[in-house]
Amino acid sequence: MGGWTVTGVDLRDADRLFDWSRVQAVVAGLGTSGYAAADALLELGAHVVVLDDSDxxxxxxxxGLLEVLGATVRLGPGSASELPAGTDLVVVSPGWRPVQSLVAQALATGIPVWGEPELAWRLMHPDRVVPWLAITGTNGKTTTTQMTESIxxxxxxxxxAVGNIGRPILEALADEVDHDVLAVELSSFQLHWSRSLSLHSAAVLNVHEDHLEWYAHEADPFxxxxADKARIYERVTHSCVYNVADPRTEHMVEEADVVEGARAIGFTTGIPGMSMLGVVDDQLVDRxxxxxxxxxxxxxAxxxxxxxxAPHNIENALAAAALTRSFGVPAAAVAQGLRDLHLGGHRIETVHSAGGVTWVDDSKATNPHAANSSMRAFDHIVWIAGGQAKGTSFDELVTTHADKLRGAVVLGIDRDVVARALARHAPGVPVVVLDGSDRSVMARAVREAARMARPGDTVLMAPGCASRDIWTGYDVRGDDFAAAARQEPGPASGDPVGPVEE
Structure with a gap:
């Protein structure tokens, strides 16, 4: 590795004013956050090697840009399997697991492993500090982060709005604008590699099974x-926002080591108690x-x-209101911010209506809990589901909504996981199982759903699964659903429900 030597650099208190020219840093992964991390480290004078098995x-x-700036970049299979000699720091992209070879080597030898949020937090200090209002949870993170920013x-x-929402924190810190505050979405992966964060205020929206494959090496993956979600509350200085309907989030607050004076703030879709936000007479209110x-x-508001x-989106709005009120936002700005917000697509988005049938795209529902949130909003559903289940179970979801289901169409690599749950808990519901492995399967799914639908029904594409078995992302999956749905004229009176495929 070009004469690298073990320097023994102590990075425990490293900040922006640290002598980074002494540091040999490896950036694992050349995605959006990896590029931002490498760019920031190069600007500070660190020696940077970027490794990614993808070419x-x-x-x-x-x-090419990073090489011009002085980095060494290695792409292609095997490039990120070995830790270069003399490495002082590893900065990982969110998907990197502790058991992956390069990361495991670093951990075994005591080399610090950070995520992009940890690096960003350190590089704000001591002289460019911006408060963070941070959000995590199994579902609703992106929407709540957008609401927080808008308010x-x-x-x-x-x-x-930065972080897991798509824009690296480091990129925002490099803006010419001097931000007053950041709305930061943090995933469990990012929190796993964060140890120094001391946020102004933080919220855990909910905690349900998801991403268990990332934690498969643990004795208890869930x-x-x-535990990684709970890290967001550590060292909070002002408000720890929790979901009254999810006692696990309140327990996380109780167990957190916060700065003295930090408050526990609950949110509920019912009437709020003291130190809570809630709903009274169709109003979001602050107690x-x-x-x-x-x-x-x-x-x-x-x-x-x-x-x-929708019920879950009211929870998101209350969480955003709690975070922003903790930062001193006036009441009128909460209502204005919620009205101003225009969310991206694929979140309970009506894409077509015909013949009394409504077609709804919730491709963003990439786990069963997210699918539950959208299924709660409708009375009669033809459900399109399936994809990459990520080790999760659909038993509770199907049990909860069995009485709403007119029928179901399941597809994707883990289609049998969903189909078996339907067979166990909704045996009277017609189910069509599609075995296609290319994007055309969505058009087939829409046709089958159209055959089952009746006036007054909602055809809901809330897969409860990730999309990358067939599509490049949930957005492309949603686009394919919407395009196919718009070709449907709606049901004809008396059409039979389609046959069940085993």
Missing amino acids: DERHHDKA LLAAGFKAA AAYA AFVEQRASSALPL SLSDVHPL
Whole structure:
């Protein structure tokens, strides 16, 4: 590795003013966050090697730019399997697991492994600190982060939505704009590699089974996943926001080592207690950040300000309101921010209506809990489901909504996982199982769903699974669903329900 030697650099207190010219850093993964990390380290004078087993053409331009800046970049199979000698620091992209060879070598030899949020946190200090309002949870993170940003902007703050939402934190910190505050989405993967964060306020929206394959090396994968979520509350300085309907999140707050004076703030879709936000008479209200909270609540917004208006999205809005109120946002800005927000597609998005049937794209529902959130919003459903199940179970989901199901179409690599749950818990529901492995399978799924649907039904594509078995992302899957749905004229009276395929 070009004469690298073990320097024994102590990075425990490293910040932006540290002598980074002494540091030999490896950036594992040349995705969006990996590029931002490498760029930031190079600017500080570190010696950087970027490794990625993928030789995807999308990496080539980024690799060329980093090489011009002085990095060594190695792409292609086997490039990221061995830790270069003399490495002082490894910065990993979110998908990198502790058991992967390069990471395991670093951990075994005491070399620090950070994610991009940890690096960003350190490089803000000591002289460029921006408060973070951070969000994690199994579902709703992106929407809540967008809501938080929109409310902050409505209040006149210079704010940006960053992190797992798609824009690296380091990139925002390099903006010419001096941000007042950041709305930061953090995944369990990112939190796993974070040890120094001390956030202004943080929220855990919910915790349910997801990404268990990432934690398969742990004795209890779900407990390890939940423990990483709980890291977001450590060292919080102002407010730990939890979901009253999910006691696990409140327990995380109780167990967290926070800065003295930090408060526990609950949110509920019912009437709020003290130090909570909730709903009263179709109003989002605050009984946490008002002086008279013992006897009164401050209206923040109407339910009609929340789009789409669904139970889980009301929870998202309350969490965003709690975070922003903790930062001093006035009540009027909460309502304005929610009204101003225009969410991206594929989140309970109506894409077609015909013959009394509504077609809804919730391709963003990539786990059973997310699918549950959208299924709660409809009374009669023809369900399109399946994909990469990621080790999760569909038993509870099917049991909960069996009475709503007109029929189901299942597809994707783990289609049998969903089909078996339907057979166990909804044996009277017609089920069509499709074995296609290319994108044309969605058009077939839509045709089968159309045959089952009746006026008043919703054909809901809420897969409960990830999409990369067939598609390049949930957005492409959603686009294919929407395109096929728009070709459907709606049911004809008396059409028979289609046959079940075993």
